[in-house]
Amino acid sequence: MDWDKLRIFHAVADAGSLTHAGDILHLSQSAVSRQIRALEESLGTTLFHRHARGLILTEQGELLFEATRAMAKRLEAAAARIRDSEEEVYGELRVTTATGFGTLWLAPRLSKLYDKYPDLKIDLMLEERVLDLPMREADIAIRMKEPSQADLIRKRLMNIRMRLFATQHYIDAHGMPETMADLAHHRLICQNPNAPQVAAGARLVEELNEYDIRSKLFVNNYFGVLQAVLNHLGIGVLPDYLVESSPNLVRVLPDVESGEVPVFLAYPEELRHSKRVEVFRDFITEEINAHRRQMREDEDF
Template sequence: MNKKLRINWDDLRLFLEIARAGTLTAAAERLGLSQPTAGRRLRALERDIGAALFQRSAGGFRLTDEGEAMFAHVERMEEDSIALERKLLGGARGLEGVLRLSASDWFATRILATPLAGFATANPRMTIELLTDSRLLDLGRREADLVFRFVPLGGADIVQRRFVRIAYGAYAAASYIDRCGDPAASADGAGHRLITLDAALDQAADLAWLRGRWPRARLSFRSNNREAQGAACVHGGGIAVLPRVIGDGLPLVHLSGEAPPGRDVWIGYHQDLRRLQRLRTLVDHLTATVPREI
């Protein structure tokens, strides 16, 4: 009699994470496992299947031919499982459970934290998880239920709309102006220095404006963190474009006559969740409490 193979789905999830991360350590961390436990479960999975799924090397784990074949099937299983989870969640009723939100660090702190705290207080059976991450988390894979992004979200299965318009200003410290002169009086920025976003965000409209306004200025500091840019500006590091909700609260000179373009923030969620009551209620709360322009 042939023995029926029984594979635990959690072991298949571990297999997927190792294949994606390339290391056992990273996969274990993502799943909240210890490395010895992850290694033991992988060896048991390979023993049950009767094939090595990975080639081990100093550079990490690479799929074998058997692993490649298995990966395609298991990934489809994962997609079906997540789709079923979304469907079931989308039909849920009541204001209880967990909602996972994703936004950039400063937007989460300056714009979302206060109204979310009010929502959590009014709905004690709900838990809000706010992830401050610049990555475009996958709504289809439920890495997040609701995201806030400075670019429109892709995908026909995403429900999205403009949420708020953010105003920006150009700033410099008084100490910087004393040392280098008033940037507003400079035609091309010669002799000046700039504080900007990092290279990964080179296409941001405010960064393009900053470089266009002072093309001969030299780069002094880069960061993907707006609060860090503000701190560098306060300490005389150069000219920075900051959201006014940040810049106006710092001991900085708001450069008169300099008007960087505003930016729209988009809110989005997967269409399978459009009837989820707790999600709709949260979106309505944020829409009612956050001004359309900031």
């Protein structure tokens, strides 16, 4: 199969237009169209449905696009590994993690990494969906459970727990609950138990809901829960790592907490020797160790 024709097919499928693909490839629309027709003839199938608004892949086209997309990601990874050197760290690093952890813990610390490696480009993808690392949807993942995908290098970073927090302003206005039953007189701020989240957090919310809490605010990520708590709306179910960066939070019902939630860092085996991955992994490890020391100091205090 002609690699050049596959490259042109991939650009057309990605752009959805012969004209846009031609602009990207610096080819005329007629040249792109000839290459696509030649590829269809060599395969004996139609790859695109053509209509006034553009091109739509046929079922056979979807299969080929899936293959070229995987090839493109592999080539990007190979190019990145070739560019990586022991002396320099540059290029793009795609990091995926949950919205709450990425927004509240990771992003505020990245300035330290950029201070060391100013030419590094980080694409921080914050979402609850687990991206496919072997298919190169991301280079590194930080997740609240051990990855199940094969061919990944994984490292357990730390354990977190979900706990109850409020502001002192809220406590002064509404009182400090002494028992779980007292929560019925307060507003609970949390993620919906059915929303994507760590299982331990969902179980804690289900346990709290058994106490007939009349007023609730559901938010679909922990960043939103934190903002509501900081604005004195109620008592929030939040991960314990927020205490370090949110000194205005007060622990409510200290004996109430979720089970341990493991935090894992993972990346594809093929990126084992990537300098960009190495410096990010070392950076995260250093920050986790500093976080642990701070948490121990806070507990001792």
